[in-house]
Amino acid sequence: MRIRTAGVVAVFALALAASGCGGDSDEPATKESAKAAGGKLVIWADDKRTAALKPFAEKFGQENGVTVEVQAVSKDLQTNFVTASQQGSGPDVVVGAHDWIGNMVQNGAIDPVQLTADQKGAFNETAVKAVTFNGQLYGVPYAMENLALIRNTALAPEAPKTIEDLVATGKKLKAEKKASEILCLQSGQNGDAYHIYPLYTSAGGYLFGTAANGDYDPTDLGVGKPESIEAFKKIGALGEKGEGALKRSITPENSIATFTGKKCAFLVSGPWAVADVKKANIAYDITPVPGFAGGKEAQPFVGVQAFYVASKGKNKALAQEFVANYVTRPDLAVALYQAEPRPPALTAALDQVKGSDPDLAKFTEAGKNGQVLPAIPAMAAIWDPFGKAEAAVIGGADPAKTITAAGKTIAGQIK
Known part of the structure; x- marks a missing residue:
């Protein structure tokens, strides 16, 4: 979130009419449905998060009998994802900032994610609020940031x-x-x-x-x-x-x-x-x-980094399983923190790392009265x-x- 550019506005100019999105559920995707889907899970992330994700993705693939590819998109990730989604060539999961949500929903590019009440409760409340749009949870948060x-x-x-x-x-x-x-x-x-x-x-x-x-x-x-x-x-x-x-x-x-x-x-x-x-x-x-x-x-604005399920992904059941039951694990959240030290959104992960990093508590304190960065489409203007x-x-x-x-x-x- 170092700077916002007119590039986001350009994406809006090309936006399609909002497409219908799947319903919310209080039950996560099951491993059985994910395994039955088989095939390959494709995840898009930036360079730093790609390195941290690969070992977890490989383990997930082994446990579910599928191939998992974590692909680095180092530039214009949101723009490339929306374009690829419209063309049917996008990933199953994408990692990015919460203020992308309005644009991605407007383009019909992401589905609501399915977490239980207990899973939601394990996250920082502000982080959950940030990834909630039109009353539905559209992402699984993993890190928070503010000035x-x-x-x-x-x-x-x-x-x-x-x-x-x-x-x-x-x-x-x-x-x-x-x-x-x-x-x-x-x-x-x-x-x-x-x-x-x-x-x-x-x-x-x-x-x-x-x-x-x-x-x-x-x-x-x-x-x-x-x-x-x-x-x-x-x-x-x-x-x-x-x-x-x-x-x-x-x-x-x-x-x-x-x-x-x-x-x-x-x-x-x-x-x-x-x-x-x-x-x-x-x-x-x-x-x-x-x-x-x-x-x-x-x-300051409070921003959240999150995992999203692509609505046009080829393996949505597997994607839901990954974000619901792997992204919610403290060990993955800690690995992502180690790749780039931002306060984890998962409370258990924050508790693990804050003792060795006093800066985390200081940034959290500096953002405790911050405002969630608007994710509504109008923000692009x-x-x-x-x-x-x-x-x-x-x-x-x-x-x-x-x-x-x-x-x-x-x-x-x-x-």
């Missing part, structure tokens, strides 16, 4: 209580020639809605309202509303013509490297940044992203216009005009 503030404790021993405190410390370090940047929060020329979101919420902005059942309501768009204008005014004040804390020169490609190069004391990032920070031998701590003084609490508005305002554009125009663009795409 936090990673701090170089040699440069900044104390955690800032507010963004204003952070800016003051960053300015002092610059004046003392101990740092060249106040804050490493990625924007680039196209902005980054995911990374700016904690500050946007602290300043009172919102993306979508919620319906009575708690689901996001695409008809209540917050972008362009007075709350978003006030939020963008505060974001603009931190920009290049204001405090200089937010800069377009801090990009997805260089934000972590700028921090590990000791050019800034503060980095807003997620668990994926920790390996590079450790490799650079930087003394660090992890705390929640601070909000504006007198403002609301900064709320947000990323590009919102990000570009953010970058423009950071560069000095008028906040009210810029975010109002972005809101109109987004509303037009949703309709």
Whole structure:
């Protein structure tokens, strides 16, 4: 979840009309039905998860008398999966982010998954909520992620209580020639809605309202509303013509490297940044992203990685068996954590690894009041216009005009 791109929007532009999806069940697929299906199970995942999955996939294959192939798709996994699904050449199982769900359901690419009440109860409640769409469970979650503030404790021993405190410390370090940047929060020329979101919420902005059942309501768009204008005014004040804390020169490609190069004391990032920070031998701590003084609490997005059953897979019974009775195992969840350390969604797995990794508890704490990243199809309309508005305002554009125009663009795409 390091950055969202317009690529997701392109997928939506090609979206088919929503197709019918299978019903939910409180009983998992049985091994007998899976074995009877025979044949081959094909799983698509990214490079890191492919390596972790292979030994478990092989064991599953041996126990069920089938062939299991774990195939690495290193680029545009969601796009390639939706396209392959429409062409009838996709996998049986795909591994990816929960905010893909709206798009994949709209394209008729995934089925609801079948877990018992006990199996659901073994997972973090927020993780289950994230993979629930239109009242149905569409994925088995295995990891969670959210942004936090990673701090170089040699440069900044104390955690800032507010963004204003952070800016003051960053300015002092610059004046003392101990740092060249106040804050490493990625924007680039196209902005980054995911990374700016904690500050946007602290300043009172919102993306979508919620319906009575708690689901996001695409008809209540917050972008362009007075709350978003006030939020963008505060974001603009931190920009290049204001405090200089937010800069377009801090990009997805260089934000972590700028921090590990000791050019800034503060980095807003997620668990994926920790390996590079450790490799650079930087003394660090992890705390929640601070909000504006007198403002609301900064709320990062909470994202979930999950396993999905392809609706057009050739071996759906086997796929249901794999996600229901293998992905729910703590040993697999721990192996996936070891492949890329993100907090496991399975409570038993988190309990196993958190004792040896204090960062997990710190990231969990930083995200405990976060907002589940919207998985509704309308979310695809947000990323590009919102990000570009953010970058423009950071560069000095008028906040009210810029975010109002972005809101109109987004509303037009949703309709």
